Amino acid sequence: MPVVTIKPSGKTIDVASGTTLLEAVMNAGEVIAHKCEGKAECGSCHISMLEGRKSVSRIAAAENSQLDRLIGIGSKSRLACQTKVGDEDVTIELVVG
C-alpha cells in the first residue's frame, strides 16, 4: 500500500491506490479545509506535492481552472480532493491560508 506523508507534522498513513489526498489527510487526523466537500469548486484543499508527483492522478480541467484562481500556487500545487494516490508513496505539505 502506498504511504502518504503529510508535512509539516510528518504524520504518515497507508492508503489504497485511488484514495484522494483529501481522504488520506482527514483519515490521518490532520486538519485540512474542504469547503466544497471535494467538488473542485472552492480551492480550499490546496496542497503542495513534495514527492511522488508523477505517480498521482493527472490534473483535470475542473481542478486546473480552480488552481488558476488561487494565489500562491506553484508547479507542485494540487487540490487534495482531486488528487488520487497511485502506486507509489507520496509526500505532501499542507498549505495554510
Ligand code: FES
Ligand atoms: S474541497 Fe473544494 S476544491 Fe477541494
